Amino acid sequence: MISNYHIVQGERPRKHRYRKGLDATVSRLLLLTASVSIVTVVLITLFILAKGLPFFAEVPLTSFLFSTDWRPSGSPPSYGILSFIVTSLAVTVFALLLTMPIALSTAIYLSEFAKGKVAVTLRQSIELLSGIPSIIYGLFGIAAIVPMVRNLFGGNGYSVLSASIILAIMILPTIINVSEVSMRSISRELREASVAMGATRWQTIKGVVVPAARSGIVSSIVLGIGRAVGETTAVLLVGGNAPLFPTSPLSMGRTLTMNIVTDMSYAEGLHMSGLFATAILLFVFILTLNFIIVSVTRKSRLERN
């Protein structure tokens, strides 16, 4: 027993040092893995800027942003992306208009009424809906939505409206999930106080639940906008991709993401850097949205604490 103790004592300093050393190495390694994300974000920013900024030495920012004339292979070429900005915004706004009634109702239903089998089914459906890849939505759009729009409203079906319908379905789960979480987190006392005052269920929802969950609903909308503006594959397949100013929901349109992906395979020189300039605009827009969400959630977290 005593001799054993001595052996352990003799071993200890070396082993102990090794263990401590390993611990320090690992903690450094883990810091490294943890910083991959932020480093990548910085690198993405730098690379996109490095490729896109030289463009503005040749083309003034104003004629890039405020011209609707996109003829990169014309002579002289012109690089105006106003049409694409407007199309991006239009599909996003239409998608939100289409999706909000369904999304808010579903969120309210899940947080206020749902129980049992229906609730489980609904939750699983939302989860599946968010798991379906965008290429599947695109294929569904081409085969089902485009002909439907063509038959109902005329035109050739490849349109801003078709893209909006597909986007509306795609951002539905995001908006439902985030707004439901914020509605759930409202304290019971608020609801009970409202019911105690004789309010009906609808009055409680309208007067208490929705206003109290306002910041969550807003951030769900912002998240939805981010997804809609950044979506590429699905809108590329159904949007028509004509580099023209959209004059009606039925006109073919090209969004910022479509513009990047369409010409990238063959673009050269100024045309190429024009595409990266488009990417800068998209990236800045998305980053701004993200900063809004991050600060909103921070603020609400602080308020709750």
Next chain:
Amino acid sequence: MGINFENRRRFADTVAVASIKAFAMVTIIILVIILGYIFSKGLISNKLYESPVVPGHSSDNQPFSVLVNTATGFDTMQYQVLQKLYDGRTFSLRKLTGVDHDVELYVETGLEDSVIKYLEIDETSFKRSTPIIGSREEILRAMVASPGAIGLVHGSSTFTIPSNRIDMILLEDMVLAVHPSVTRLVGNIKLSKIDVDVVNGLLHGAFTSWTELNGQHLPVRVVGSLKELLVTEGSVALLPYWMVQHNEIDILHITARKQSQNFTFRYIFQKPVEMGKYGGISTIIGNTLLMVIVTLLIATPLGVGAAVFMVEYKANTRVMAIIRTGVDLLAGVPSIIFGLFGLLVFVQLAGWSFSLISGSMTVVIMILPTIIRTSEEALRTVSSGLREASVALGATKWETIWRVMLPAASPGIVAGVILAIGRAVGETAALIYTIGSGTALATGPFESARVLAMHIFLTITEGQSIDKAFASAMVLVVLVLIINVVARLTVRRFFRHGAT
């Protein structure tokens, strides 16, 4: 007054709640429609075929009978198809029946001249098609052994076919010949094709005017011979193809909707041919698996490591805030931006060109936030009692993490990784300019590797068959569904046993 107000209030409540419930159900309906649509289109193809000959009709005086090996996939033979074959213009059955066999042509001795005459081809092109000429017995014996065999034998005499691998099939060679007035363009009306269902009615006098078939103001006159046809306005006749072709007479093409099985299990196990135009998607599924494996090998250690650091290490708040902001921002970057970044860094700067590794690395940074967030959540749900017990026993921080925290959180981490697989499998935009489009199975990291989602995208944009796109889409959806169910089961297990 008060009661009236109360009633109105109750009524408004009922209506509002009912409409909320109805709208909520729309979500389920949308999912059912999308999945149902993909599955029905994936399983059954509903194609519109167009052909000059009328199905099911053949002329009385055909000089030969058509025999085929059953492996060719022909049920009937159409005149123009046979013409192309013996003209030496078609060598593969892929475009005809989708079967991956080369054509082998046989002709019974003494039939050569009547084949050339009946099919309206010249002798040199007949020779170019290199038909094997022999006695009937020789031909039949050879045809049994050749899966792409098509043979012509004397049709008048009766004989028995020695093997069930050989079929005698109908040669459809009748067309709807019409007077030029019928197919003329007037205004914006031009009749060029009609549906197969109305052909019989048309020939038996069910229509009196061509307007009933979206044609012009002309009476329908069914005639029996070429001579009458040429002199009668608005006339139509069922005539042999060779006669019509010889005299350059207008015909109405026949359209038919044919339902057939689209997805077969052969589709999963066959290699793609000609960039996926024919054949199956076996190598593409293989590439998808390879991409997922490579991606996970890199992304899992990085993501779990980051999560461990964020949960277990109390670095100063400044550093933590920066790290957290990094993860939040990365999660919001659209996949097309990742694609551009991958193109610039992995494809061009690192010089890996369009390859499996370029695509995988791009997907790694894309799914990193998903893995970090779910692992972080899983680690946070592990009770602090476990951690404290381990530290109290004298374990170092890393030993506690490795032996206690990670095992306890593993089901939650696995669920997060599975979710990330779901995202990786369905990604397209980030891969268009990184992973390449070669359909062969990638044998090394620096080879181009077309994955399933990209295959669907390219099948659509290159205007190949939409049926193939749906069959591949169905495979992808099934994959995603399986991934989803497995993830959910893991999470459920986690909450039952793991988080203690």
